Amino acid sequence: MFGNKVTFKSLSAYPMKVQVTRIFLALICITIFSCSSDNGVNPPGGGNSIDRIFIADINGESFAPNSITTSVSGGFITILGVMNSVQSNIEFELKIPEDVTPNVYRYDGTTWDAFLDVNNSSLGQNTYVPLEAEGDLNIVVHNKTDKYIEATFEFSAKNTADETLPLAEVANGTLKLFY
DSSP, rough: OOOOOOOOOOOGSHHHHHHHHHHHHHHHHHHHHHHOOOOSBBBBBBBOOBBOOEEEEETTEEEEESEEEEEETTTTTEEEEEEEEEEEEEEEEEEEEEEESSSSEEEESSSEEEEEEEEEEGGGSSSOOOEEEEEEEEEEEETTTTTTEEEEEEEEEEESSOSSSEEEEEEEEEEEEEE
């Protein structure tokens, strides 16, 4: 149509050295493109990125945080998910011992290792109410070298500052992320 002619040759039309070089270059391009899309966190040492997953149902409503941050300090991995909406702001923080191995761990509701901060205008509350959470954390995978963790959890929380407030939260969910 434009006067240029495009021809394709099979690899067998080239000497073996050229074939190997072209295959090698193609693999490099594929690797670069597959690693360059950052839709989450890149694993240490490179490789494909994954989404950070920290989802839950809190009192039957979906909790998908707008932001997820992680930090490691004092022997604990701290994971914080924050969800802001028109009616409520929810912070869900979870502290996990850095040396944890796959197993089910019980949070007793007294150490502030798992808690929810809820500001829910539909309940008439305009300040954050800390809710100490108790329940089970099931560590499925913990790769300490790559700093990657997968877990499921089931917590219930109640307002420890004012027992008269009728606010109880149940949080069940999953997390999969690098920290």
